[in-house]
Amino acid sequence: MRQPTTSTSRARGVDRVISLCEQLHLHREPMTPKELMAATGAPRSSVYELINLLSEAGWLETGSDGRIFFGRAMHYFGLDYADHNDLLRRARPVMRQLSARFDETTQLCMLDGDKYTVMLNENGARPFRISSEVGVKVPIPWTASGRVLLGGMPREAILGLVPEADFVLPSGEQIDIDAFLAEIEHTRQRGYALTEGLVDSFACCMAVPIHEGDTVARATLCFTVGRNADQARREALVEALREAAATLSHGD
Amino acid sequence: MRQPTTSTSRARGVDRVISLCEQLHLHREPMTPKELMAATGAPRSSVYELINLLSEAGWLETGSDGRIFFGRAMHYFGLDYADHNDLLRRARPVMRQLSARFDETTQLCMLDGDKYTVMLNENGARPFRISSEVGVKVPIPWTASGRVLLGGMPREAILGLVPEADFVLPSGEQIDIDAFLAEIEHTRQRGYALTEGLVDSFACCMAVPIHEGDTVARATLCFTVGRNADQARREALVEALREAAATLSHGD
DNA sequence: CGTTGTCGTCCGATATATCGGACGGTTGTC
DNA sequence: GACAACCGTCCGATATATCGGACGACAACG
Structure with missing residues (x-):
């Protein structure tokens, strides 16, 4: 979905965040960490760390079934966009x-x-x-x-x-x-x-x-x-x- | 806003993304790169790179006045949240x-x-x-x-x-x-x-x-x-x- | 009850992203 | 028109984040 413009490997950390969220969006359903690993291609430990960091910030939430999905923060950001x-x-x-x-x-x-x-x-x-x-x-x-x-x-x-x-x-x-x-x-x-x-x-x-x-x-x-x-x-x-x-x- | 739970300096790249978006959300108005530098405390080149990466992914958009704000992607994510x-x-x-x-x-x-x-x-x-x-x-x-x-x-x-x-x-x-x-x-x-x-x-x-x-x-x-x-x-x-x-x- | 598979966490070496600073372009001022 | 201030981009050394793998916990199973 994104052009490999500059270089594929500049700022991988950011890319990870982006692709994780894009995958969640594409699936349109909460995903397990496993599915996220498969979808993003990132190694296990990285996915977990990412999930933790983003969850802490309210970007992701873990449902009662252990599945991950977007969190409140995204709601706020999305509404900011629509309002502006x-x-x-x-x-x-x-x-x-x-x-x-x-x-x-x-x-x-x-x-x-x-x-x-x-x-x-x-x-x-x-x-x-x-x-x-x-x-x-x-x-x-x-x-x-x-x-x-x-x-x-x-x-x-x-x-x-x-x-x-x-x-x-x-x-x-x-x-x-x-x-x-x-x-x-x-x-x-x-x-x-x-x-x-x-x-x-x-x-x-x-x-x-x-x-x-x-x-x-x-x-x-x-x-x-x-x-x-x-x-x-x-x-x-x-x-x-x-x-x-x-x-x-x-x-x- | 976020607890300094684990360690302040683990995964700075991700933190940058998060704090940039949080700042945008707090200001509730499009911001110039300069303002973002001041608000996040990140160095100039980092802010620019971040803006470019996120813009490419549709997370941010640059208005006609050069100000930065949330982009379409955030709209999608936010609606995903609200729908789920x-x-x-x-x-x-x-x-x-x-x-x-x-x-x-x-x-x-x-x-x-x-x-x-x-x-x-x-x-x-x-x-x-x-x-x-x-x-x-x-x-x-x-x-x-x-x-x-x-x-x-x-x-x-x-x-x-x-x-x-x-x-x-x-x-x-x-x-x-x-x-x-x-x-x-x-x-x-x-x-x-x-x-x-x-x-x-x-x-x-x-x-x-x-x-x-x-x-x-x-x-x-x-x-x-x-x-x-x-x-x-x-x-x-x-x-x-x-x-x-x-x-x-x-x-x- | 030992075995096997899965899950989430933790950690250190190393691959790599980051940031200071240089550069070229544009604008505003005297 | 020379100068200064500012803007956005680019790049390499180095500070640092990443990922393989080890670990403990837990569940399933024969």
Whole structure:
């Protein structure tokens, strides 16, 4: 996940901390010290020492079953981040309102490396909702949001950014690159993206850009609704998204 | 903040990471590298290297003004924590509902070391609301929650836990220890705590315990309302808190 | 009940990360 | 335009953190 930029072995101590936390994040479940050893490749004694140090600082906690997971400190830090990020802070109430109004799941997504990432998620109350957890990363071509963000980007840049493998859907189906590029352009002109049954065959996703400055979309706002939503409803949803995005754009 | 338990100088690299993040958290504002040097006491080159490493991993981000703050990764980690903590996960919707129903600020607090800490905060919509940010730590004797949690704890344990200095209110007023102990006992028998004008002379705070097992309160749920709330309203609020706490108790 | 496997802690030699200081770039001042 | 102050990067000697392995505790098992 991280470039071997400078050198692989400069500041190993720090790397250890980072990779341990990344592993915990990837597994999304508390892990035993053993699993952490295997996952990080660090020797046993180092892992234990690290766990102790980080636990002492509240970065990690040991559950009653002996498994390790993130601790309170991470909660604080994460909230610090969310509070200081202008866009996230302002977006939350707007999204909450959108979700409540239409009773659908709203998400704010940003590009992180070569993947799309869910940064905020507000669930609608309906029982069979479609939603994904904050922090989930998805290949760009799988998402409506991806089509929005890539708008206006030259063909070469897109091909350079998106890994080959990401053009294959979970179903195994291959996304045609030229069709994808055409869709992006269409999306840009229309101002919003609409995808149906891409990742999930029953889902339909609408995304609009949130602009920073006047040039690039910094983030996208999207509804994910059942595929059965009729035309009128879709139009209403898109319109609401546009309005919301307009109030959030031009942020700082 | 951290005990000098084992030895002050074992694993300095890790300590650096920890103290840098703690400083960022304490300042609650993005910091320049210079400020970080001063705050952590680390030499210039070390701070820069650390910043680079952590930035590469997404733990830190550099704003347009060159200031450093937490990055996306922290957001993910923090949410992982909140998602995996049964109590927090279940509490959020309950609190949201409470806040909406009474239009007051609800908080879930837990003990962290010798301080009370706000773990979740749901604001009511009223304009002059009383609320504090998640992560804020408050001396135990200043809070209604503190009176709840200490219920049943022997005198010695309480005096051992609470630092001398924490019995002095921000106003400078000294809290009488015996009266405080009596209040704790009263609180325990009554099942809820009620404080008026302790930290803030206009605030009135109500707290009830959330039990784990059947013995200790693991957390408290509280309303913080204006002091002018009348008796009937207070009773209604406390009753709602009790109900909510009952559904959250006995969690796992 | 001896044996074997797993777990967490501890420790010293050695591989290695750290920090002082030098360097080149930029900005502000007289 | 010369000078000073500051910024971020880079690098090598050396102070120091790391990891292999030993240790005791505990549990499982034949």
